[in-house]
Amino acid sequence: MQEVMHPSFKKVQMLESDNVITELNQPLNMATDPPFHQAYKSLIEDTSNNIFGKKLVLVEECELPLIDLSRILHNDNVVDESEREECKEEIARASQQWGFFQVTNHGISKDLLEKMREEQVKVFKQPFDKKSKEDKFMNFPAGSYRWGTPTATCLNQLSWSEAFHIPMADISASAAAFTTLSSTLEQFATTVAGLARKLTAILAEKLGCESTFFQENCLPSTCYLRMNRYPPCPVPSAIHGLMPHTDSDFLTILHQDEVGGLQLVKDGKWIAVKPNPEALIVNIGDLFQAWSNDVYKSVEHRVVTNPSTERFSIAYFFCPSYDTVIQNSEPSNYRKFSFREFRLQVQEDVQKYGHKVGLPRFLISH
Secondary structure, three states: OOOOOOOOOEEEEEOOOOOHHHHHOOOOOOOOOOOHHHHOHHHHHOOOOOOOOOOOEEEEEEOOOEEEOHHHHOOOOOOOHHHHHHHHHHHHHHHHHOOEEEEEOOOOOHHHHHHHHHHHHHHHOOOHHHHOOHHHHOOOOOOOEEEOOOOOOOHHHOEOOEEEEEEHHHOOOOOOOOHHHHHHHHHHHHHHHHHHHHHHHHHHHHOOOOOHHHHHHOOHHHOEEEEEEEOOOOOOOOOEEEEEEOOOOOEEEEEEOOOOOEEEEEOOEEEEEOOOOOOEEEEEOHHHHHHOOOOOOOOOEEEEOOOOOOEEEEEEEEOOOOOOEEOOOOOOOEOOEEHHHHHHHHHHHHHHHOOOOOHHHHEOOO
């Protein structure tokens, strides 16, 4: 297939500080921000485990493949069939070569995205004490509010961020104390879920597979949303907003603000994704890579922190039920496994090593 080329790169620098300990001990917004300094004091002070002393790092910034979905979302009388097929080819090609792409004319209105951002800001601006007791004060499911990295043993395993991780099944009952947030979440989730089903059906079709697999196994009750906030970090070169990882799902759809910070691996090096306010970002997850037998790529990505500006994003994760079995036709690169088995293995590896191993655990030995 033809290579997707994007020549307009520019350099983005990640600065190093000579006074890391001093800057990390500067106070955050104590009313709303998680207590990173207190919780990770020993990691901050243990310079032997830190990644200080790094030189200036230059990261190229680029625009991801940009795909106009109006060619497949409009009715048959508006779009020529050849244009529809061209759009499907672009989606499949980007999923193979990049594992990431952007979509415009995606069916989620600008008004809804702006309202979602407003409501997200409101909920994250609540006092930390309330957010950390989300089931009592905010009517979110217990355990949905998460911050930092409990398993971190050094600074480069720490994620300087906070999030609400909300199963789709709980959205309508969630945030009853924030009525507008609840209704906005439900509207956003329903619309994005429809887009995820459409994209996965296209990707399955381009593999020559029946798309009923996703209809049968990826139900609203098995997917979830994650609202993210990345507070300003005193030393952005020393601590990630979100550690390097791949996604443990079939497909992720992300809306991010204009601040930027998302980076991914392309051709063996990190590149920074240039924010596009008109687009949603789509990326392939581990399960789709295994299900496609490595045709589509689940690519490592991370979020870098910003020293002065907070960043917001919201992600929709298209997941199957825990009992769903991931397999493909022979000869397969991966042994058959269930989503439950995959999740348990990831949790075990994170506890043991401080990071996810992921798909290599399920490769068939040759």
